[in-house]
Amino acid sequence: MVVVNLIREIKDFVKKAKAENKTVGFVPTMGALHKGHISLIEKSTQNNDITISSVFVNPTQFNDANDLKNYSRNFEKDSLQLKDAGCDVLFYPSVEEMYPEEDHRKFDFNGIDNQMEGEHRPGHFNGVAQVVSKLFLAIPATNAYFGLKDFQQLAIVRHLVKQLGLPINIVACDIIREPNGLAMSSRNERLTTDQRDNASIIYSTLTKVLDKKNKLSIDDLKDFVVRSINKSDSFEVEYFEIVNSNTLLPVINKKDEEEVVACIAVWADKVRLIDNIVFNF
Ligand code: AMP
DSSP states (O other): OEEEOOHHHHHHHHHHHHHTTOOEEEEEEOSSOOHHHHHHHHHHHHHOSEEEEEEOOOGGGOSOHHHHHHSOOOHHHHHHHHHHTTOOEEEOOOHHHHOSSOOOOOOOOTTGGGSTHHHHSTTHHHHHHHHHHHHHHHOOOSEEEEEGGGHHHHHHHHHHHHHHTOOOEEEEEOOOBOTTSOBOOGGGGGSOHHHHHHTHHHHHHHHHHHHTTTTSOHHHHHHHHHHHHHTSTTEEEEEEEEEETTTOOBOSSGGGOSSEEEEEEEEETTEEEEEEEEOOO
């Protein structure tokens, strides 16, 4: 595996690969890699001639300075995992390389950037759009792989690609979970053993509420989730919403919606966890 730090070099690399008619798969990450990330790499290596992954903790998508400071960073461990998974190139730029000057671009995603994550993390999706647009210009891949774990981010990336008219195919990948159901996340490293064990309540509650979807009203479904999780001293629901998968707007009338997803954010002390489940009525 080759490590590349400069945009100019990665651009040249992709240009050459494409000139040789090779397909390029791209997996953007912020590092602190786990099996969820690796599943994306594996999907890319299966379906492309060349796989590139990036490790870059993007400062502009953090609305909380402490979260940015505490974000786990381990280049050696990440690069070993990427190499073992068959990644060909690791793009590992510095902040100065990605942001040689302040990025003042403001993106407009028709309101989907103001729902749920967008509402609770102001500026987050604008930062995501800033970095993903820069990464996609540097790495104009054939296919780019994103996890359904970050369902709302995936929706934003799809809009971004459309808005910018980029010929990159976005591939959605399943959520990889711990044996107890907790969605894998770099932030799980910051949970205590007890919190990690007990965090199984998030996914188990999502599967329970899915069972009740045709029996209860939307308000009662939401109430069930919030009460079930908040009962535990260690967790507090920030939001639970049942939304249209494309607009991310709350479902009002169950029958009118085609594709529906239920999204949740939960605080475990100072660690914020997100998850979601397909919820078609
Ligand atoms: P991150 O490093 O958190 O920015 O994540 C990089 C990519 O990995 C994103 O597309 C995430 O959605 C994806 N990802 C993170 N956790 C998981 C998981 N548990 N299962 C599948 N994909 C994931």
